[in-house]
Amino acid sequence: MSKPSVPRQITLATDLSARSDRAYDRAMALARDWQAQIQIVHAVEAFQYAYWSQGPSWRRYDPVAVAQRKLAREYPDWPAAGASLIVKNGDGYDLVTSAALDSGSELLVTGIAHDETYGADKLGRMVVELVKNGPAPVLVVKGRAHRPY
Numbered sequence: 687m688s689k690p691s692v693p694r695q696i697t698l699a700t701d702l703s704a705r706s707d708r709a710y711d712r713a714m715a716l717a718r719d720w721q722a723q724i725q726i727v728h729a730v731e732a733f734q735y736a737y738w739s740q741g742p743s744w745r746r747y748d749p750v751a752v753a754q755r756k757l758a759r760e761y762p763d764w765p766a767a768g769a770s771l772i773v774k775n776g777d778g779y780d781l782v783t784s785a786a787l788d789s790g791s792e793l794l795v796t797g798i799a800h801d802e803t804y805g806a807d808k809l810g811r812m813v814v815e816l817v818k819n820g821p822a823p824v825l826v827v828k829g830r831a832h833r834p835y
Contacts, residue, residue, distance in 0.1 A: 693792035709827040729778040
């Protein structure tokens with residue numbers, strides 16, 4: 687009997703919210719344990735782009751640059767782990783799917799979809815679509831990892 691193989695390429699989909707922190711920790715631990723490559727993907731959606739790119743000139747920022755700075759601040763250890771970063775304008779599902787296909791990802795990791803109390807949101811709809819139609823299995827992380835898989 688052969689030993690099951692582990693993914694060698696992992697894609698982490700993050701919306702940069704607190705609920706993505708546990709998914710980040712889990713994806714990084716899996717990449718380390720499995721000696722896998724990891725890419726971190728964040729989509730700057732239309733409503734975010736409109737907020738940062740409109741208004742008075744003193745308040746205009748490139749939303750992709752804002753997201754990249756936030757990723758660097760929130761996840762400072764990703765460069766040392768050899769992770770790649772993809773931050774682009776667009777739909778979350780389309781960007782994550784495209785990035786996963788381009789890299790040959792064998793596992794998609796993301797945070798919890800939403801709190802049922804407040805109903806579905808954009809991340810919630812993206813997670814459902816990834817689970818239904820994504821190019822690889824999806825690990826939806828809700829809790830902290832207490833031991834290796």
